[in-house]
Amino acid sequence: MKWQNYFPWKILQRGREYYREGNIDDIIIDGLSLEAYVFGRELYHVHVKITENHKLAMDCSCPYNATGPCKHLAAALFLAEQEGFFDDERINEFLDKNNKTFIKPSFSASDYDECIFNLAEITSKVCCTEEAYEKAKKLVQQQDVVLTACDTEENNFYSPDSKKILTARIEGYAFFSNGRYPLKIVFSEDDILAIECSVPRAQFSYVAHWSPEAKRFKFNAYLMAFLLLIDAYIKEHNPGDYTSTAGRELLELYSSKPKSLIPVMQKKHANARMVQLVPRLELSEDELNLSFKIGRDKLFVVKNIPLLVKEYSFSAEHALGSKDSINFSIEKFTEAADKYYTLLREVVEEDNFRTAENMKYRSYGVPVKSIASGNSILLFGKTLDSFYELASGTKIEATCKLSDSSKKLILGFRDKNLDVTLILSPDMNKKGVFKGINVKCKLPKVYQGSKFAYFADEYYLNRMDIALFNKLQPLLKHSENGKVSLKIGHKDLNRFYYQVLPELGSCAQIIEHDAAVIEKYLQPEVKFSFFLDYQQGKIFCVAKACYGEEQYNLLDALAGNMIAASRDEDKEKQLVELLHYYFNDVDMTELAFVIDKDEDVMWQFLENGVAQLMELGDVNSTDSFQRIKIHNKVSVSVGVSIDSGLMDLSLSISEISLEDLLAIIGSYKNKKKYHRLRNGDFVNITNKAIEELADMFTAMRIAPKDFVKGKMQLPAYRAFYLDKMLEQNAYLYTERDSNFRRLIKEFKVINESDFEVPPSLAKIMRNYQEYGYKWLRTLAAYGFGGVLADDMGLGKTLQSIAVLAAAKEAGEEGTSLIVCPASLIYNWQEEFTRFAPALKIILIVGTQKEREEKIAQLTGYDVAITSYDLLKRDISAYEGKTFNYEFIDEAQFIKNHTTAAAKSVKLIKSKHRFALTGTPIENRLSELWSIFDYLMPGYLYEYSCFKKELEQPIVKSNDETAAKRLKQLIAPFILRRLKKDVLNELPEKIEEVRIACFDAKQQALYDGQVVKTLKLVQSQSEEELSKSKIQILAELMRLRQICCDPGLAFSNYEGASAKRELCLEMVQSAIAGEHKVLIFSQFKSMLELLADDLQREGIGYYTITGETPKEKRLELVRAFNNDATPVFLISLKAGGTGLNLTGADVVIHYDPWWNVAAQNQATDRAHRIGQEKVVSVYKLVAKNSIEEKILKMQNDKQNLAESILSVDGRNSIFTMSKEELLNLL
Secondary structure, eight states: OOGGGGSOHHHHHHHHHHHHTTOEEEEEEETTEEEEEEESSSEEEEEEEEOTTSOEEEEESSGGGGGSOOHHHHHHHHHHHHTTTTOHHHHHHHHHHHOOOEEOOOOOGGGGTTOSSOHHHHTTTEEEEHHHHHHHHHHHHTTSEEEEEEEEEEEOTTOTTOOOEEEEEEEEEEEETTEEEEEEEEEOSSSEEEEEEOSTTOOEEEETTTSOOOSOEEOOHHHHHHHHHHHHHHHHHOOOOSOOHHHHHHHHHHTTOOOOOSOGGGOSOTTOOOBEEEEEEEEESSOEEEEEEEESSSEEEOSOHHHHHHHHHTTOEEEETTTEEEETTTOOBOHHHHHHHHHHHHHHHHHHHHHHHHHHTTTSSOOOOOSEETTEEEEOHHHHHHHHHHHTTSOEEEEEESSSSOEEEEEEEEEOOOOOEEEEEEEEOTTOOEEEEEEEEEOOOEEEBSSEEEEEOSSEEEEEEHHHHHHHHHHHHTOBTTEEEEEEEGGGHHHIIIIIHHHHHTTSEEEESSHHHHHHHOOOOOEEEEEEEEETTEEEEEEEEEETTEEEETTHHHHTOOOOTTSOHHHHHHHHHHHHHHOSEEETTTTEEEEESOHHHHHHIIIIIHHHHHHHEEEEEOHHHHTOOEEOOOOEEEEEEEETTEEEEEEEESSSOHHHHHHHHHHHHTTOSEEEOTTSOEEETTOHHHHHHHHHHHHHTOOHHHHHHTEEEEEGGGHHHHHHHHHHOTTEEEEEOHHHHHHHHHHHOGGGSSOOOOGGGTTTSOHHHHHHHHHHHHHHHTTOOEEEOOOTTSOHHHHHHHHHHHHHHTTOOSOEEEEEOGGGHHHHHHHHHHHOTTSOEEEOOSSHHHHHHHHHTOTTOSEEEEEHHHHHHHGGGGTTOEEEEEEEESGGGGOSTTSHHHHHHHHSEEEEEEEEOSOSOSSOHHHHHHHHHHHSTTTTOOHHHHIIIIIHHHHHHOOHHHHHHHHHHHGGGEEOOOHHHHOTTSOOEEEEEEEEOOOHHHHHHHHHHHHHHHHHHHTSOHHHHHHOHHHHHHHHHHHHHHHHOGGGTOTTOOSOOHHHHHHHHHHHHHHHTTOOEEEEESOHHHHHHHHHHHHHTTOOEEEEOTTSOHHHHHHHHHHHHHSOOOEEEEEHHHHSSSOOOTTOOEEEESSOOSOHHHHHHHHTTTSSTTOOSOEEEEEEEETTSHHHHHHHHHHHOOOHHHHHHOOOOOOOGGGOOHHHHHHHO
């Protein structure tokens, strides 16, 4: 028999230890039962029985037994195993022997029709032998078994799901031999929950919530006798009630609320009078109590305050004496009385809460004293403060019991601090020897509130400052009958006079009797002196304690010298601890504290320690010490000028050489607070000028060798960032030359530049487009590159064409190159034909041979257009070519700087470089670096440096300083406008989420996939997960496919699709309203299913996917904008860029994508210049699915782009942590 399976592994191990240590005192085996005693914290009684179905029923008297099998049981069973208790042949032999005829007790169900507990049902599993049944009847007749108690209650102890059930707990005794043994049965309305029988050799134990489920209970004679007694008791008394605990509490709450017999219309009784509630105080040495009188004209003492609160809240009656009462349903408190009642109600509620909490832990400690019981409440803390505020301005009765007698007072209320007089007098013995002083004063009883303290005199309850109360606490604590008397001995006299008395003197009057006698024994107060010296790189400090004319070195004790008893040992010790803090050594020859060549310790002392010593005493020093200087201010001047495309930077520093300044900046970067110069002086490098200078050198990438020369040359594109830094840095003096000022000014007033828009475009371009054109021309004039990052649909193409047209008009020679996605080549051609027909355009398309021929014959063409893919294939053919302008469209195509596309555009030689993109950052900051590496190589440093100083601090640490620095670096070279800011005439865009609910079949498929994905994610560590993101993405995509239509994931699926049905309904509704619809989906196969639905319903549509040829796309776009076809099905990737679909005014995103920018780009195919209708954008989302969580992630997670460029946030599955992935499921 595998008895070990009943125990958790840890319990089993502890039981084995108990067994091996011999903790089992005795074990008795009787057939299939055993009884043992096991030593633990005390001696525990163990019972075990093997049941007929080879199960174990176990019980132990230890407190842990209620939660499951314990180590004491395990220990006994290890010994029992050694004794052969679990031998299978032995068990079977006993079971065969015991296999007697069993009968069921004859309880008739009809006998319990009126009873809550139906014993016939409850005992359906109970049986016994005929012999046991006959013996049971005799035991009842002889009263050898008795029933002593029956308790019914709602209980969740025995319930497997922790729900409360009605239980009956029946207890009694069996008399056997000369002993009395407990019997217990617990049952619910239909089952037995627990059994206990302690009769020797008839033990029986069962607990439903951890014992094996019983098929039947074989009762012995004692349990059967007990059951017969229970049967009689239930029929006679019908115990229990169906009222639940919550119902009982409700009854108790409202049972005392009498229903008013007065009709509602007569509630405002004409003769109803206002009820007064008058406070009274009782002051004693222990506490301050508040009681009340209540009534109309005649007042009665309130005998039970909690009862009054309950009666008033329930509009019940309150008895006044034996003949009168107040009916609170028609009578109310006066305004003043109502405020006191509110205070009482709050106190009673708090007291009830405290009492309830105390009852939870009633077995621990002393019960909390009630603050609102009977006829008074205890006033202290905030309750006392509140009462004073209510009673202020009135006078009340008070009983004062502060002495042996009791007297009545009428007290007013006022703010007044306690007047304290301390009387000091010498304490002499009989022989006239001075022992010390007596300190006496009179102090009344003070009661503590929360914000104030209170004391009473003959006429007032006075409110005093709590700070004064806290100072007087030591005296108040020893006050007896209003008097304080204490003694200060001769040895503590100095400490009392110099430390305690000054504190007490601020709040009390001090009177000295025989002051001359006291003064004779009072030693002078200690004063300290310090002598500082600097020799051979060490700082020395000789510290002395001065008592009048007497001086003592503070290192006397360390040197073994005797310490005079009259010295202030505490103060001296305190100062020695401080000196050990600042000094790292001592010189016992000179009895001096020493700083031994440790610069950090020396700096700490010079910066803070010297000033602290000057506060504590007199400080003198040698000339050599005074020659150590601390430079707290460093004056730095920066000169800036621009010449021939380079920026010259010069420095001048007062008092410090450039070599030293370079070393100072090194110390600053190492996070030191100081730097020691070669002459021994210290420089405080928490100085703002040093901080600003170090930041400037880091940002400008100034080499140390250039720095030491004092004059450096930098690329002119650094001018903007330097100007912004110098503007914000108040501690660096700067001088800018005229060329530098002119450069900065021209970029601040772009609109005033001299660059005119080509005449052919002057009437076409909008104001913001004209500004963008001038911005590009200004950058080009100074040899800078830039990112035109306007929102989708704002005309980045037009602004770029205007720049190229103006270059031709200005006579600039050379061909310019446009690099764009393959899908946009013909779109660019059309735009040139439309806006700049005078420019000669060549498309670098066709076979490889045709492309190479075109590249070789570029002379004479103004603009060449190619794609990223073709450029990387043809890159060798461009060798030796130099272009005037190079524009890269949809520049996010080079976001990964390691790709061939990114490397190819950077290999092209051109005079001017620009990037066009609505999303310069999609997922990572490295994407921005890659674009700038194309525009102005080196501007954002080498990537390793960019990653270390900017990307990682911003992404991993949310470093605001690094984010601010990056913004300042890129701001002059990125122009970003949003449609909402510049297109006031653009129609409104209304966005809405539409929810689709799965049916049972689709929900079951989705739930199954969630379980599979969860197991995959949870089974992997963060490191393993990072290597298997593709697999995770595949599982998540399967979830998204099930949301769209289960047929995408399961080819044999034949059920419904909630989103597909919803989408078709929306399309039909839109067409009925004469709208045209764009439907975007990531899944081409989903578009095919939607196409089947449209075809079946006779609805016309066009489709564009990644497989649609570029020329065909333009034809379809023109057709859709001009004909009556109502629906355009577009794959998200294919339709995200380069399409103008202003013919549609309804956009449906069938499935949400991780990157919200891609969705926004798709939406802006319709919501762009030329759109005249309000555009409605719908996002279809499956309820309680990953799609809802994708939407939430888009809204909640602030992406890098938002913090750097203030654009939409983006997310990527490849950048998600394990926690973020689990949150999706």
